[in-house]
Amino acid sequence: MFSRTLLKGTYGIRNASRFVSTKTKHIVYEEYGDPPKVCNLKEALIDDIVKENEALVKFVAAPINPADINQIQGVYPVKPPLPGVGGNEGCGIIERVGKSVTYLKPGDLVIPSQSGLGTWRTSGIVEASKLYSIDKSVPVHFAATLNVNPPTAYRMLKDFGHLKPGDTVIQNAGNSAVGQYVIQIARIRGLKTVNVVRNRPTIDELKNELKSLGANEVFTEEEFAKESRSLKNVRLALNAVGGRSSLMLAKTLDDDGVMVTYGGMSKQPVQSPTGAFIFKDISLRGFWMSHWYTKKENAKERDAMFKDLCEWINAKEFAPPKVVERSLEQYEEALKMAMESSDAKQLFVM
Ligand SMILES: NC(=O)c1ccc[n+]([C@@H]2O[C@H](COP(=O)([O-])OP(=O)(O)OC[C@H]3O[C@@H](n4cnc5c(N)ncnc54)[C@H](OP(=O)(O)O)[C@@H]3O)[C@@H](O)[C@H]2O)c1
Structure with missing residues (x-):
């Protein structure tokens, strides 16, 4: 079982040279349908070997957005292959990277660089190109909700x-x-x-x-x-x-x-x-x-945008996002609430 990394709003990493646990918990759906009914919390083994273009990420927090609900209902244009892990947004800490990954290093705070990553999980090995590193001083609630709504x-x-x-x-x-x-x-x-x-x-x-x-x-x-x-x-x-x-x-x-x-x-x-x-x-x-994220010509503009957003967050220009923190075990209640009310984002904290 993983230790909690969310410590008083900061990010902790484990010793990167240590062997990393092979178990991950994730919220999986095997068919499209009503999210609280088709989703299940499962444990899985992840491969210890990080290939040269991959990274091992320990996810820290991930929200439930309307798009995540639509994706599980099967009515969203991005449909990860089934069985799918829920969640398109979130933040995590890099634990290990493959040999050819030069733009990420252990300890980096990362967010997905495109949809469909499956962020409702404790950890996972993903293609490094699907991750984007952001300023580590950005607080957890902002980082976990940074790559969809503010942009x-x-x-x-x-x-x-x-x-x-x-x-x-x-x-x-x-x-x-x-x-x-x-x-x-x-x-x-x-x-x-x-x-x-x-x-x-x-x-x-x-x-x-x-x-x-x-x-x-x-x-x-x-x-x-x-x-x-x-x-x-x-x-x-x-x-x-x-x-x-x-x-x-x-x-x-x-x-x-x-x-x-x-x-x-x-x-x-x-x-x-x-x-x-x-x-x-x-x-x-x-x-x-x-769609904007998939266009290579937007790469420079993306850097400028995240620089602005992170600066505004650190300058306290934005009110903190309103969230209800949930464990992955509370997924049914969290999904129901996300579908019923927009008062606060349901946020899984791993
Ligand atoms: N195109 C994109 O790239 C992109 C990116 C992000 C979000 N989105 C979309 O933007 C929308 C808002 O996302 P969000 O995460 O900001 O949502 P959110 O925080 O969950 O808020 C949902 C909003 O929709 C309103 N609403 C819900 N049902 C409604 C209805 N039947 N008629 C009128 N208003 C209704 C809610 O009003 P009440 O408070 O009155 O319920 C609330 O203002 C979603 O459709 C989402 O998919 C699109």
Whole structure:
């Protein structure tokens, strides 16, 4: 059995020259279906021999994201071969590397460099090219949730709409993990955000919380339906919901504005206003972080992006991610909660 590596928010490594345990625990699914039902916690033996292009990683923490749920349900474009280990995001410590791996060394803090790694496990041998090393001073909760949501927010604000300070960005699911990074990165860049959320009994609390992150406006969907006509200079709309919500966002766009769809939480097709295409020449685009990572030409830009994100984390520009820590043994409860509520990320701590 592995010792815990998460010690007061820092990363511990074992003596790399020592023989490494051959047992790993992981959350596996052998068929697609309802995640709490098709997933199982299993033990497995891992090969001790790290091949020349591989690395042995001791995983430290890994969240459950909507994409992980969709992947297990079999409705996500990236489908690891079955049986699959769940989890696309997380962080770990390198324990050993193969001979030809020069860009990683024991003790490095790593995150996946692409989807489909299977991060819900205590350790594993993976191709070193599927790992990306980050600043070791980044706290565990940030590191474990660093390669999906913050980069998605970062890229959408950088790559669409030619935004300059003072411009307005509108988004639905403003309280989602991505949405909260959109608010915070926009604040850092001097952009304004208008955020639409679903109504709830604790709406005042939620509004205050998003405003404390830097949100300029937070509307419920009902309030937004009344206020949307008065919005000016909206350059970019970020849509994670689809259906009527996307129609309402797109209607607020200024001339040549862009709506980027990156999620479909309502499972309804994207709707858009006919007049805004004709009279304002708006554009509809899509964005998928996993696809961006696969493009070799983005390598330099990836380094610059993680440098910015890690600097902002260390400068305390971002509020700590809200997480509920879970052991791998609590996978059923964690998966159920991840499917029911977006209040906090369920985070496996190994
Ligand atoms: N394209 C990409 O590269 C990329 C990257 C990251 C994430 N995503 C996608 O972005 C979305 C958000 O991800 P996340 O990790 O930030 O999610 P999250 O933190 O779990 O938040 C989910 C959000 O979706 C809202 N929501 C859930 N069901 C809804 C429905 N039926 N109608 C309207 N809103 C609904 C929730 O609102 P309530 O609080 O009101 O429930 C909440 O704001 C997901 O679709 C995810 O797959 C895409």
